[in-house]
Ligand SMILES: NC(=O)C1=CN([C@@H]2O[C@H](COP(=O)(O)OP(=O)(O)OC[C@H]3O[C@@H](n4cnc5c(N)ncnc54)[C@H](O)[C@@H]3O)[C@@H](O)[C@H]2O)C=CC1
């Protein structure tokens with residue numbers, strides 16, 4: 001039942017809606033629930049007798065008939081929302097830049113932060129299986145919303161809030177413990193993916209799926225198989241993060257900005273990743289023209305130490321702070337930005353590589369790809385050395401050997 005009352009007392013202005021809230025300037029206090037008011041006090045309020053006393057909380061079992069019929073008809077209807085705002089049409093529920101983030105752990109929150117703070121997505125829905133942390137994170141974001149462009153932020157354990165997403169980012173699942181490789185997480189995280197992909201797909205059949213959970217290449221493959229979507233609608237964050245680390249370490253050694261170093265890492269986001277030293281350059285000046293054996297063990301300047309370090313960096317950061325989330329959050333947000341903006345930017349991400357560099361199995365590994373609103377639109381045909389090509393094929397075999405025994 002809806003009952004809206006405006007009492008004549010200067011001290012009481014009460015709005016009762018579905019018996020939910022009582023507000024007043026003086027006596028009742030904001031947001032005290034009507035059911036917490038003793039019936040006698042409610043009656044006094046309705047009779048205009050109570051105009052300024054603190055009302056103690058007590059359970060209320062009465063109904064709207066507390067006030068007499070006459071008293072109620074004397075009252076003028078008011079509800080602030082309706083008084084203030086003249087409704088013209090219903091707002092669109094899901095905006096075209098809606099992104100859902102699944103998993104409100106360290107990575108999921110890193111992704112949501114990067115999306116929201118950079119204003120990449122104006123509607124973010126966050127889902128996690130466990131409500132407590134999810135609610136804390138969701139409230140924290142909501143309290144910041146007026147500082148970050150008033151985005152629409154939703155959070156729930158129910159996948160229904162993800163409906164009509166343009167992009168679904170998957171960050172759910174366990175992370176590595178000490179001495180575990182990313183590939184060791186395969187079974188545990190694939191089992192999670194098998195249960196969450198079908199409902200996510202049914203709520204957002206047109207979404208592009210971006211995978212961050214590890215092992216990212218195999219989980220991208222699992223997403224592809226379980227969803228039945230065309231492979232270009234599945235994008236693994238892959239070696240984008242390794243490429244950032246690679247460029248950073250090289251730039252640090254040269255004393256220039258990381259964005260001024262060009263170079264990529266392809267293959268598995270894991271121990272078998274392949275640094276393409278043959279293509280590293282600054283302003284088009286190829287390192288290989290200066291050091292022909294750059295990246296090889298015979299290189300006296302030991303540049304290969306940098307690519308070895310990149311393989312370890314995920315674990316190093318995890319050992320120091322317990323997890324990694326800032327760099328991956330920003331990598332994923334950049335991928336989402338390319339999708340939402342249909343930019344066709346070339347990023348180093350995990351895609352289905354069957355047929356590339358003589359790999360004949362169906363599997364996902366990273367190569368430079370152009371990305372737009374439909375997902376991956378092009379894969380760059382890289383020029384690489386025989387050694388690099390062989391290393392890429394080895395990376396493919398390592399990932400395939402773990403993937404091939406999985407039941408999907
Ligand atoms: N691709 C990359 O470069 C990186 C990947 N990762 C990977 O990301 C994943 C997440 O890592 P963290 O966020 O650090 O872990 P976390 O433990 O902090 O968060 C994982 C979240 O997933 C949630 N979750 C588990 N099952 C779920 C389900 N069925 N539905 C909804 N939510 C569910 C958990 O409740 C938890 O909040 C791990 O697999 C980790 O290895 C981490 C860093 C970088």
Ligand SMILES: CC(=O)C(=O)O
Pocket residue numbers: 182214241313314315324328
């Ligand atoms: C954990 C992980 O995959 C990374 O930070 O590279």
